[in-house]
Amino acid sequence: MPASAPLILGNEPGSFPHSVLAERHPAIIRQVREAFPYGPDRRRALDALLASCTKGVIEPLPADAHDRDRWAAWGLDTYAGRSWFDVPWLWSESYFYRQLLESVGYFAPGPWQGIDPFRPDKLAELDAPQTDEELAALDALEDRPAGERDRALLHGSLWGNRADLGFRLSAGGADTSAAVPGLVADDSETLWSLLPPSGAGTLCLIADNSGRELVPDLLLIAHLLAEGRVERAVLHVKPHPYYVSDATPADVLDALRRLTVAPGAARGYGRRLWAALIDGRLTVRAHPFSCGPLPYAEMPDDLRAEFAAATVTIVKGDLNYRRLVGDRLWPPTTPFPDVTGCFPGPVAALRTLKSDVICGLDAGTEAALDAAEGPRWRVGGTHALIQARA
Numbered sequence: 001m002p003a004s005a006p007l008i009l010g011n012e013p014g015s016f017p018h019s020v021l022a023e024r025h026p027a028i029i030r031q032v033r034e035a036f037p038y039g040p041d042r043r044r045a046l047d048a049l050l051a052s053c054t055k056g057v058i059e060p061l062p063a064d065a066h067d068r069d070r071w072a073a074w075g076l077d078t079y080a081g082r083s084w085f086d087v088p089w090l091w092s093e094s095y096f097y098r099q100l101l102e103s104v105g106y107f108a109p110g111p112w113q114g115i116d117p118f119r120p121d122k123l124a125e126l127d128a129p130q131t132d133e134e135l136a137a138l139d140a141l142e143d144r145p146a147g148e149r150d151r152a153l154l155h156g157s158l159w160g161n162r163a164d165l166g167f168r169l170s171a172g173g174a175d176t177s178a179a180v181p182g183l184v185a186d187d188s189e190t191l192w193s194l195l196p197p198s199g200a201g202t203l204c205l206i207a208d209n210s211g212r213e214l215v216p217d218l219l220l221i222a223h224l225l226a227e228g229r230v231e232r233a234v235l236h237v238k239p240h241p242y243y244v245s246d247a248t249p250a251d252v253l254d255a256l257r258r259l260t261v262a263p264g265a266a267r268g269y270g271r272r273l274w275a276a277l278i279d280g281r282l283t284v285r286a287h288p289f290s291c292g293p294l295p296y297a298e299m300p301d302d303l304r305a306e307f308a309a310a311t312v313t314i315v316k317g318d319l320n321y322r323r324l325v326g327d328r329l330w331p332p333t334t335p336f337p338d339v340t341g342c343f344p345g346p347v348a349a350l351r352t353l354k355s356d357v358i359c360g361l362d363a364g365t366e367a368a369l370d371a372a373e374g375p376r377w378r379v380g381g382t383h384a385l386i387q388a389r390a
């Protein structure tokens with residue numbers, strides 16, 4: 001990895017990270033308050049979190065918290081007592097979700113234990129007519145050449161990160177009439193070279209959002225298994241609700257059920273995934289580190305061994321990208337292999353751009369993006385990338 005680049009904090013008013021801490025987190029607390037009829041104790045806890053995360057400091061966990069040791073190892077003892085804005089943004093956001101779950105009683109024995117505060121929105125998205133339209137698009141793919149299906153399902157998973165799955169068969173995937181193409185880096189060939197036909201290996205896919213992102217992720221996995229490009233797949237999801245819509249094991253089951261009752265080709269994908277779960281070709285993992293506040297460079301040994309043994313690991317979405325490259329402001333032309341050297345094994349990122357972090361652009365693309373959009377291209381979610389290294 002190149003020596004260093006500035007770590008992103010949230011303490012610069014006017015910056016995107018600052019707005020997430022100062023505006024988005026309070027809005028999420030308000031949204032959660034409306035989601036369920038929480039009683040006075042839970043509402044008081046949410047109010048206390050609101051005051052803490054906007055005007056207060058990071059509070060330590062009680063000595064008997066189930067994850068006290070884990071958070072201590074992740075840096076809590078260093079950051080407790082400091083403003084949420086003055087610690088690494090990645091850390092601050094992650095701890096916010098941990099404390100939000102605490103506030104709604106997610107971890108404590110009682111009626112709210114294990115109740116996902118984001119579930120109503122997740123289900124609404126899964127039930128939306130757009131999901132039907134996207135699944136119906138699979139029918140048209142059935143008799144297309146294999147290469148076209150590869151590409152469509154890869155792009156479906158990529159653009160699903162914008163919750164805008166279109167199974168696009170065209171080159172850009174986004175607004176192709178724009179001055180700069182939707183796809184700002186495209187290492188698809190490297191990725192496909194890692195997934196040759198008759199592959200006997202294992203794909204790891206580190207999922208991001210549930211609903212209209214997880215559905216195309218599952219379709220891509222089903223496709224790669226069916227085409228024999230990998231023999232097994234491991235889907236990594238979050239052990240508990242996180243960043244609002246991140247996928248948990250319960251969300252995987254919801255998405256799978258959605259597929260198995262869908263009409264047309266989609267149902268076949270669902271049935272194949274169901275069978276793959278039963279016979280062990282597909283497994284779901286929910287490792288605690290998946291909700292951790294640290295970059296992948298600091299992953300624990302068991303995960304390191306797992307990714308090292310995979311044929312390739314596909315890392316989905318913006319947050320996972322930040323964890324992959326270290327949530328630092330790299331010069332955008334820093335080569336992707338240089339900043340992902342710590343990841344143990346071949347790795348590919350499928351991401352729409354929703355935060356300032358970026359690497360692996362060529363100088364011409366960076367200049368064209370800046371000229372056309374100013375800094376907006378980094379955070380707007382309208383551009384995407386496929387980056388890979390063997």
Ligand SMILES: O=P(O)(O)OC[C@H]1O[C@](O)(CO)[C@@H](O)[C@@H]1O
Pocket residue numbers: 020024093161208209243316317318319320322352354355
């Ligand atoms: O769902 P994604 O693609 O991981 O995006 C989540 C994104 O939300 C933000 O954290 C803002 O809260 C982004 O910066 C972050 O990376």
